[in-house]
Amino acid sequence: MKQFLILPANGERSRVQTLEFAWFGPENVPEGSPTLVFLHEGLGCVDLWRSFPVNLCERLQCRGIAWSRFGYGESTPRPQEEPFPVDYLEREALDVLPDVLDALGIEQPWLVGHSDGGTIALLAAAYDPGGVRYPGIVAIAPHYCVEDVCLAGIKRARKAYEQGDLRGRLGKYHQDVDSAFYGWCNVWLDPARRGWSIEDSLKGIACPVLAIQGVDDEYATLDQIEAIQRHAPQTELLKVKKCGHFPFLAQSEIVMEAISRFVGK
Numbered sequence: 001m002k003q004f005l006i007l008p009a010n011g012e013r014s015r016v017q018t019l020e021f022a023w024f025g026p027e028n029v030p031e032g033s034p035t036l037v038f039l040h041e042g043l044g045c046v047d048l049w050r051s052f053p054v055n056l057c058e059r060l061q062c063r064g065i066a067w068s069r070f071g072y073g074e075s076t077p078r079p080q081e082e083p084f085p086v087d088y089l090e091r092e093a094l095d096v097l098p099d100v101l102d103a104l105g106i107e108q109p110w111l112v113g114h115s116d117g118g119t120i121a122l123l124a125a126a127y128d129p130g131g132v133r134y135p136g137i138v139a140i141a142p143h144y145c146v147e148d149v150c151l152a153g154i155k156r157a158r159k160a161y162e163q164g165d166l167r168g169r170l171g172k173y174h175q176d177v178d179s180a181f182y183g184w185c186n187v188w189l190d191p192a193r194r195g196w197s198i199e200d201s202l203k204g205i206a207c208p209v210l211a212i213q214g215v216d217d218e219y220a221t222l223d224q225i226e227a228i229q230r231h232a233p234q235t236e237l238l239k240v241k242k243c244g245h246f247p248f249l250a251q252s253e254i255v256m257e258a259i260s261r262f263v264g265k
Contacts, residue, residue, distance in 0.1 A: 002046070002074065005067070005103055012095040013070075019100065020074040021067035022046050025057030034135070034263055036064035037101070037109040039117030041141075042184040043157075045073030045173050052248045056112075056256050060263060064112075067100060071183055077176035084187035086196065089116060093123035098133075110263055111137040114248060115219070116184075118142025122209075122228065123201060131207030138259055140212045141220065141245050144227050145197040146188070153219040153245075154188050161185075202231035209235040210262040212255060214243030236262065 007017045024036075038053050040046070045068035057064040069092060071078030078084075085091065097120065101109065111134055113121035118139035125137050143150065160166040161181055171177040187193060209232055211225035222239060229235040238258045240247045248255045 004074075005100065007096070007099055007103070010095070010099075012091055015076075017070045017076045019067045019070065019076070020046055021065060021100075021104075024053040024064040024066070025060075025062055029062050033062040034060065035106055035109045036060070036062060036263075037097075037106065037111050038064060038066035039097075039111060039113035039120050040066065040068065040072070041115030041117055042188075043072075043170060043181065044068075044114065044117070045075075047073065047173050050249060052252060052256075055252070056259060059256055059260055065104070065106065069096070071176070072174055072180050074175060077174075078179045078183055080176070080179045080182070084183045086187065086190065086193050088187060089119050089198075090123055093120045094127055097124055108133060108135055110135060112140070112259065113138070113142065114140040115142065115245065118211075119144070119198065122205065123198060125207050125209070126198070126201040126204040129204075129206065131205075134207055136208040136210070136263065137205075138210045138212065138262065139225070139228065140248055140255070141214065141217055142211065142224060142228070143220065144199055144202060144224055146194055147220060147224070149221060150219045151189060154185055156218075158185050158189075199227065199231065202228055205232040205235075207234075208262070208265075210238065210258065211235050212238040212240065212247055212258065214240045214245060214247045214250065216243060217245045219245050 005019045046066045053064050068075040111121035119142045121137040125134050174180040211228045213225045240251050243250045
């Protein structure tokens with residue numbers, strides 16, 4: 001069942017935000033069970049995780065939660081004249097994520113992020129000295145830098161949105177679909193973002209990491225997860241064959257099994 005959380009304005013947030021969220025998994029779970037926090041991708045929301053959180057939480061016999069970020073799903077829409085800040089992922093990781101967890105009383109969650117959400121998980125872990133707050137993270141198709149293949153993929157998405165059926169499909173999930181789409185699209189295609197990278201931040205990750213990517217990811221090369229392992233050697237990699245940017249949907253059984261083993265350890 002959907003619920004709503006109100007985040008007050010602060011130094012980073014210029015307005016009050018109402019965020020939709022949903023819990024997953026059994027009501028009664030074994031003592032000491034992990035709590036999974038699902039962080040969606042650049043055009044995602046709670047509903048676009050599909051059945052993955054429910055199925056994973058049932059398998060692990062644990063609780064999980066997902067919410068739609070500001071501008072997505074049924075959360076407060078972002079005004080169309082208000083662009084994403086270039087450091088929007090950093091702000092989500094260091095400002096919004098801790099505030100949401102504190103408001104909901106969630107301690108020591110395992111972060112499971114996809115695409116933009118995977119980057120948010122990496123940044124959160126990088127600024128968690130000693131791995132105290134986040135026992136482990138799963139980064140699915142994350143971004144650590146801007147690649148040409150990513151920009152090409154976003155341009156294809158823009159064409160599909162403006163000339164194809166993508167706008168209609170996304171419009172079922174977002175209150176203001178144009179704001180959600182162009183906010184994401186424009187910030188990634190902004191020349192000011194071309195040199196963006198979190199490479200230096202990766203060195204600060206102390207907790208265990210499982211990095212997952214489809215071999216045929218249309219938005220990235222495999223260097224996106226291999227770089228994480230270079231800088232955080234405790235990282236485990238899963239390269240999913242015959243799979244693009246959505247491994248948790250296209251190869252959900254493989255991904256759920258890998259996450260179950262990883263969290264179980």
